[in-house]
Amino acid sequence: MRLSKLRASLAFAIVSLAGCAGPRHPNEVTLKVALPATHFRLENGLEVLLHEDHSTSDVVVNLRYHVGSKDDPEGRSGFAHLYEHMMFLGTKHVGDDGFAAALEKIGVREFNATTNEDRTEYYDIVPARQLPAALWLEATRMAYPLDAVEQQNFDREREVVKNEWRERYDNVPLGHLHNLVREAVFPAGHPYHHPTIGRPTDLDRATLEEARAFGATYYTPVNATLVIAGDFDKNQAHELVARYFGNIPSGKPNAPKSLRFQKIIGKKRIVVEADVETPRVVLAWPIPPPHTRGYDELMIAAGYATGWANYELVATSKMARLAWTDVDTGRLGSILSITVDLEPNGNPEKAIDAIDDEIRRIPDHRDWPDFSDRRTARMTSAVLGLQSIDNRAAWMQESLSLFGTHDVSQSELQRIQDIHAPNMVAATTEYLRDTGRIEVVVRPKRGAPRAGRVVQ
Incomplete structure (x- = not known):
């Protein structure tokens, strides 16, 4: 469904604007959203x-x-x-x-x-x-x-x-x-x-x-x-x-837990044996919580890195079957991971080197012709998710919890709209370091637990 065709009955307004103030890509749109309550x-x-x-x-x-x-x-x-x-x-x-x-x-x-x-x-x-x-x-x-x-x-x-x-x-x-x-x-x-x-x-x-x-x-x-x-x-x-x-006793308020964001110092490797057919590698980094500086920048960066990794490892060298990104989010910190399922004879070390090469390409890259498209895709996905009333209710709950107000949709969209390639490069350099992550290498072994066991 195109944004211009969204039903007015959604009880919130979405307006697409082109040519807004500031440096914009010709195909960029600015989405405006309001959730009255x-x-x-x-x-x-x-x-x-x-x-x-x-x-x-x-x-x-x-x-x-x-x-x-x-x-x-x-x-x-x-x-x-x-x-x-x-x-x-x-x-x-x-x-x-x-x-x-x-x-x-x-x-x-x-x-x-x-x-x-x-x-x-x-x-x-x-x-x-x-x-x-x-x-x-x-x-x-x-x-x-x-x-x-x-x-x-x-x-x-x-x-x-x-x-x-x-x-x-x-x-x-x-x-x-x-x-x-x-x-x-x-x-x-x-x-x-x-x-x-x-x-x-x-x-x-x-x-x-x-x-x-x-x-x-x-x-x-x-x-x-x-x-x-x-x-x-x-x-x-x-x-x-x-x-x-109204007559239910109020109870005592519980102070919210807070914790300073912690990066990993150094590199930690975990070796797992499992009764599976193919090797796998997982690289994982602690990253900021959603709706904060760096989070969306890293999501876009990971999209570039895994796309390039799939081209190199799957399409070109035939070493792997698939590379993909996962994110595990939380208010006290999130985990970004890049996983590669290798072919049976695939080399985990070469796969890790290839991912590192793709991540290093981001700071060295100078031309980002589709960056605004990727950014707009994140904005569009967020807006389209608000079509259902159950998703809107859940989003307003999250807004109240995180920001103290029920509708930060517009400011969140603006935050994403204001992300540019240099912001992504800076976040990549700060968080996706090869000296501040967890590396998991899965070795196939007949007779080991299918779910996996740590051996090193």
Whole structure:
């Protein structure tokens, strides 16, 4: 869909402008975005945002608790994620069938929850007429968390999470690689050192009493933000929120964790053996969080480096099958990695040298004819992602958490628009150093664990 054809019913404006002030590429566009909303806070501290869009017949209820795996108790990795699972078991007011069954009875279109390092988020997409029911359900499990959960329910859900670990990591070829990189980039003591899902041994030690204490600490109005987006009347929604959430005790605010960005000093290599067909190399660097200086510059730089690496390693030398970029984001720091899947006879050392050569080309390069196109592609992707009301609700949650205001879309787009090739070169020189990274080399070995094991 072309930007000029976006529907006006999106409840925000997008305007394409050419020939703006300042040095611009002839094909550049400047996108203008506005997300109107009503923002208020209840007396108990619950922050609320109401975003009306009458082009849809649905409503999104998005409730974010400002707690993530970074807040897991010592020796209890995965606790925030485990608690998220528990919240679907229902309360005495909801019934034995649990929260999912209650949502299905009101015709829910979609519902889910996610936990990452920094937050836990629950969302429900329901027909507009069911907004009161959805709000009541969310308020009920905030007010009475785990009050219907018995030990057998807790044990069963813990096994579900442990099985999730096995499915994601133990039973997947090279499934442990991601966590090995994370643990190396974020050393012991860093809030991001452990995986969000938690280690099975830590999950085994978790108790129901600890879970109740965790909820009493973090699952309170003062530590939560509610976003409602879609087809509703804001005055009615305001009254419903006050009615269902207003009498819940506020709880104590939890100070947000902060940590100075840490670079890696030197180069660390990890050698992994796995029962796989081909070698693999992963180069990983700590980089700044999203929405900060350097992040988007590095995303564009990595796109150039992997594109050139694919040409050299895959198309020309036939040494590799594919090279690609991954990014693992967080508010306290992110990880940028470049991965190369080699051919069975591919040489990992030559692959690493080739990637280094491509990264070194960036500071030495002088002509960037498609730079503005790549930058505009990032802007366009961000705007198109706001078409759905659930994505808008999630973005407004993130804006409130990071910037203290619900709509920084325009300033974020402007920040990306103001990136030029010299900014990308500077970020590459500062962060993508061959003396400040993690190197993982995977060696195929018959009989080794498919998920991989560290041998050096």
